[in-house]
Amino acid sequence: MSAYEGELRELVALAGQVLTALGLVDYLGHVSARIPGTDRVVVKPKHSPAVRGMAALGAGDMVVVDLDGSLVEGPRVESTARPPAEVFIHTEIYRARPDVAAVVHTHQRAATLAGVLGLPIRPVLHVPATFVPDDPPTWPHPVLVDTAELGRDLAATLGDERYCHLQGHGIVSVAADVREATVGAAMLEQLAEAALAGASTGTKPRVITPTEIETLRGQVAGVEGRWAYFCDLAAAGEAR
Numbered sequence: 001m002s003a004y005e006g007e008l009r010e011l012v013a014l015a016g017q018v019l020t021a022l023g024l025v026d027y028l029g030h031v032s033a034r035i036p037g038t039d040r041v042v043v044k045p046k047h048s049p050a051v052r053g054m055a056a057l058g059a060g061d062m063v064v065v066d067l068d069g070s071l072v073e074g075p076r077v078e079s080t081a082r083p084p085a086e087v088f089i090h091t092e093i094y095r096a097r098p099d100v101a102a103v104v105h106t107h108q109r110a111a112t113l114a115g116v117l118g119l120p121i122r123p124v125l126h127v128p129a130t131f132v133p134d135d136p137p138t139w140p141h142p143v144l145v146d147t148a149e150l151g152r153d154l155a156a157t158l159g160d161e162r163y164c165h166l167q168g169h170g171i172v173s174v175a176a177d178v179r180e181a182t183v184g185a186a187m188l189e190q191l192a193e194a195a196l197a198g199a200s201t202g203t204k205p206r207v208i209t210p211t212e213i214e215t216l217r218g219q220v221a222g223v224e225g226r227w228a229y230f231c232d233l234a235a236a237g238e239a240r
């Protein structure tokens with residue numbers, strides 16, 4: 001195992017713990033990372049009675065697949081673990097997007113509901129607006145992404161964007177880094193919550209303009225601070 005792979009196993013496991021602490025995943029959803037310089041991907045294993053929730057999974061539980069979604073390396077501690085049925089969400093986005101090295105898929109409540117309603121997720125809160133400057137595209141199928149063909153179709157809808165709705169199902173958040181894709185999912189959820197709350201008032205929201213977002217990007221801290229804070233939340237949850 002390369003040094004990269006060991007580090008990515010830790011990061012993917014930690015991202016699952018963070019998403020759990022933030023209430024963005026339950027036993028469903030998965031995080032992956034592309035091993036640099038390879039066609040291999042570290043991904044959270046399929047949930048089963050033996051493979052527990054993400055809060056309980058560590059680096060050694062992760063599996064490694066190739067871009068066909070086939071298992072090339074099992075976990076060190078659970079011999080029955082398999083890749084998720086929806087591994088093609090990950091592999092086909094990696095195939096289509098050389099710039100992407102991390103994919104987060106969740107069924108997070110507010111963003112999923114906004115996608116079901118066709119409610120635009122707009123940049124109305126200043127920190128998340130720097131992550132999600134405009135409404136994500138929607139892949140209009142509530143089915144499981146359990147074939148390469150469906151994964152390719154989803155990747156085509158995602159295009160060059162960082163987020164995509166899987167209508168009636170969940171979202172994907174992609175980035176060049178696991179931390180960024182994970183924090184991005186949290187930022188998307190904050191704006192989705194604002195969209196749902198705003199829609200219930202019937203009042204037109206004041207949307208932050210692209211020029212203001214540019215200014216904000218120079219003002220707000222990068223992803224590191226938020227990632228560290230979210231990791232603290234995950235660790236505190238574990239300690240309880």
Ligand SMILES: [Zn+2]
Pocket residue numbers: 028029086105106107169170
């Ligand atoms: Zn799913």
